[in-house]
Amino acid sequence: MKTARLEAFSDGVFAVAITLLVLDLGVPTGSGSLITALADRWPSFAAFALSFVTIGIIWVNHHVLFGSVRRADRPLLFINLGLLMSVVLLPFSTSLFARYLVTGGDQSHIAAALFSGSLLLMALGFNAAYAWIGWHPELRRGENAQPTTVRALVRFGVGIGAYSVILGIAFVSALAVLILQGLVAVYYIVDRAAISAAELD
Amino acid sequence: MKTARLEAFSDGVFAVAITLLVLDLGVPTGSGSLITALADRWPSFAAFALSFVTIGIIWVNHHVLFGSVRRADRPLLFINLGLLMSVVLLPFSTSLFARYLVTGGDQSHIAAALFSGSLLLMALGFNAAYAWIGWHPELRRGENAQPTTVRALVRFGVGIGAYSVILGIAFVSALAVLILQGLVAVYYIVDRAAISAAELD
Amino acid sequence: MKTARLEAFSDGVFAVAITLLVLDLGVPTGSGSLITALADRWPSFAAFALSFVTIGIIWVNHHVLFGSVRRADRPLLFINLGLLMSVVLLPFSTSLFARYLVTGGDQSHIAAALFSGSLLLMALGFNAAYAWIGWHPELRRGENAQPTTVRALVRFGVGIGAYSVILGIAFVSALAVLILQGLVAVYYIVDRAAISAAELD
Amino acid sequence: MKTARLEAFSDGVFAVAITLLVLDLGVPTGSGSLITALADRWPSFAAFALSFVTIGIIWVNHHVLFGSVRRADRPLLFINLGLLMSVVLLPFSTSLFARYLVTGGDQSHIAAALFSGSLLLMALGFNAAYAWIGWHPELRRGENAQPTTVRALVRFGVGIGAYSVILGIAFVSALAVLILQGLVAVYYIVDRAAISAAELD
Numbered sequence: 001m002k003t004a005r006l007e008a009f010s011d012g013v014f015a016v017a018i019t020l021l022v023l024d025l026g027v028p029t030g031s032g033s034l035i036t037a038l039a040d041r042w043p044s045f046a047a048f049a050l051s052f053v054t055i056g057i058i059w060v061n062h063h064v065l066f067g068s069v070r071r072a073d074r075p076l077l078f079i080n081l082g083l084l085m086s087v088v089l090l091p092f093s094t095s096l097f098a099r100y101l102v103t104g105g106d107q108s109h110i111a112a113a114l115f116s117g118s119l120l121l122m123a124l125g126f127n128a129a130y131a132w133i134g135w136h137p138e139l140r141r142g143e144n145a146q147p148t149t150v151r152a153l154v155r156f157g158v159g160i161g162a163y164s165v166i167l168g169i170a171f172v173s174a175l176a177v178l179i180l181q182g183l184v185a186v187y188y189i190v191d192r193a194a195i196s197a198a199e200l201d
Numbered sequence: 202m203k204t205a206r207l208e209a210f211s212d213g214v215f216a217v218a219i220t221l222l223v224l225d226l227g228v229p230t231g232s233g234s235l236i237t238a239l240a241d242r243w244p245s246f247a248a249f250a251l252s253f254v255t256i257g258i259i260w261v262n263h264h265v266l267f268g269s270v271r272r273a274d275r276p277l278l279f280i281n282l283g284l285l286m287s288v289v290l291l292p293f294s295t296s297l298f299a300r301y302l303v304t305g306g307d308q309s310h311i312a313a314a315l316f317s318g319s320l321l322l323m324a325l326g327f328n329a330a331y332a333w334i335g336w337h338p339e340l341r342r343g344e345n346a347q348p349t350t351v352r353a354l355v356r357f358g359v360g361i362g363a364y365s366v367i368l369g370i371a372f373v374s375a376l377a378v379l380i381l382q383g384l385v386a387v388y389y390i391v392d393r394a395a396i397s398a399a400e401l402d
Numbered sequence: 403m404k405t406a407r408l409e410a411f412s413d414g415v416f417a418v419a420i421t422l423l424v425l426d427l428g429v430p431t432g433s434g435s436l437i438t439a440l441a442d443r444w445p446s447f448a449a450f451a452l453s454f455v456t457i458g459i460i461w462v463n464h465h466v467l468f469g470s471v472r473r474a475d476r477p478l479l480f481i482n483l484g485l486l487m488s489v490v491l492l493p494f495s496t497s498l499f500a501r502y503l504v505t506g507g508d509q510s511h512i513a514a515a516l517f518s519g520s521l522l523l524m525a526l527g528f529n530a531a532y533a534w535i536g537w538h539p540e541l542r543r544g545e546n547a548q549p550t551t552v553r554a555l556v557r558f559g560v561g562i563g564a565y566s567v568i569l570g571i572a573f574v575s576a577l578a579v580l581i582l583q584g585l586v587a588v589y590y591i592v593d594r595a596a597i598s599a600a601e602l603d
Numbered sequence: 604m605k606t607a608r609l610e611a612f613s614d615g616v617f618a619v620a621i622t623l624l625v626l627d628l629g630v631p632t633g634s635g636s637l638i639t640a641l642a643d644r645w646p647s648f649a650a651f652a653l654s655f656v657t658i659g660i661i662w663v664n665h666h667v668l669f670g671s672v673r674r675a676d677r678p679l680l681f682i683n684l685g686l687l688m689s690v691v692l693l694p695f696s697t698s699l700f701a702r703y704l705v706t707g708g709d710q711s712h713i714a715a716a717l718f719s720g721s722l723l724l725m726a727l728g729f730n731a732a733y734a735w736i737g738w739h740p741e742l743r744r745g746e747n748a749q750p751t752t753v754r755a756l757v758r759f760g761v762g763i764g765a766y767s768v769i770l771g772i773a774f775v776s777a778l779a780v781l782i783l784q785g786l787v788a789v790y791y792i793v794d795r796a797a798i799s800a801a802e803l804d
Contacts, residue, residue: 005212005264007611009215011216011608011611011612012417012615013216013219015216015414015614015615015616016216016220016221017223018616018691020223020224022623022691023224023626027698027702031710033710034703034710034714035713038717049688056681060684063608078257078390081254081257085254095228100235107232110236111235189681203469206413207465209410209413210413210416212417213413213618214420216615217418218421224425278465282462286454286455286458289454290427293424293427300429307436308433308435311436315440404670407610410611410614411614411618413618414614414617414618418622418623419622422626476663480659487652487656490622490655494625494630501632508637512638
């Protein structure tokens, strides 16, 4: 099975999910100061920016990873579907996070944990695709493609470890989750290796 | 008429419909326990997961089926449009199902029946495309493509039969519909033959 | 300028607009009979079906028409953009039509006229693209492509004439608009010539 | 890294964002005169048309610009992501602008300034992509591609200058912003050079 339509469908889901994030930026309806009303909504803007960049990074990685895939087998189709489900959930978990970010107490901790869990799920989905492709060189373009077990395992550890730690921190501070997830996103943008690692062969 | 744009348009509709499902996962607005509020909404999450996976399976099958099509004639374009209409209706029927799943009584039965009917419609649409392509080997890639009447008829019977039975069960229990549709989805993911059956030639 | 991205972008807009139509099918929230509540909403379902099929037909025609285009010049890009704007407006005018279809009186007439005007706009957009391509054989694939002035003019007359007449009828009866637009849609699906006329060369 | 998927993903985001603009055209719910109710909403229609055309122009330019790109490097991927973020923000800033356009006073000034800022951001994003591609001939198709520094700098000045001036005018009159942005859009549609300037090589 060729990957052209898998990529087209995935691009479509990424594009719709990343654009639906804007629906959570509601327009104030009151007659008071517009600046104050928008400033009060800073959690929505911060969460929007964070989720937009995170989906963007996952898309770039998806792009790079599937660039080395020659054909998709059935498990890969369904692993990819699982990854896309985690992407589709993000507008919801982002909205939840933004809504409770500054309420404090249990509500903000749980919302932050669910948001972190949503990102962790996305990382797990991507890493599952990465591992499956890594372990099945016959799906890849390179004629002499080799299984990439150890590298994949290490990558599993780092990315998923970071997201898991932040998930734990959510129960201490929702604001810390916002800052740390932002730092993770910046790291992925800045560090060349983090992305080129998705290049198999 | 080549199938590239038919596939691109279909991929777009599948991608938008599967992503719009998330809009039904509303964020709680109350100030009580967030966990309780989300737990109370479990029908929305269950229906979301079920419909996401079902659209995903139909997309995979669509992908496989049209992989063997060389050119689309006018009836196939409109059969495909009918299939896409059933896909587009799914966010609505999913939302309806989730809203009334636990209310019990007539309302939940009717909502479950309409949801099952929506999935049945999708199965009918896909099978119509399958049968049309099966009966018109001149549309297919294979030079020696043969009509696949009997196989197509049998397939018609199995898939549509299952969805029809579940539609009947809706009038007994909405919850049973959720469980049975989930089992059907798992079956389609696990059983290799269920999908490779969509491969013509 | 090649037409691959013009087609991809157009397919995206068609796919999103046709899928957004579902957002107007709201789920009833009352605790009364669900069947009655849904039956009361029949205008939404009828308008949904009509607009879905109409966008689908325009997409099929767009597919056929641009299949004969080799390269797009700047005016064609902007004519296509105008056509897409009329497509994007359709979820709004459909919703408006469904909301006022059965209220009777001036409101229903104006809503029906705006809906008809929205479809007329789409027809004008498509015919403008058709005429531009017809009058500029250098944009087409065929080496001996000839301008198709007369045919284009006739086509202009028929399609736009029908939509204009229905627009006039809107001021008499909104229901008549629903029925007549449905008949126009059925005609376009059934009549082979109506679509193959979009094939230039 | 080839640009096919970058273009497909960008097309998807452009298509979804341009179509989501329609969601801000709410259907009146009152029982009074429909014409009056719709006429009262003219700011929504005007802002819709303006943003639709502006996204359309940016898409045409994106199309032309990336037509000369052979491969995308990592910075270009992220510059493009930034441009797409400004596109995704537009349905929000358009809605904000339409909501406060006729309220007068500070609110309308701030809303108009944010809308202008949103368009300025889009211009900055596009020009950043233009400059990056201009300064890196190795990313381009042409074998003898040359850096295009001066031209790019001038272009930077003109487009961004215009949007900046309009941003300043927002604090005087929101209506003037609507008219001036409309004139800028018309200029980009009519002036051949404005677009062909995006053609590198």
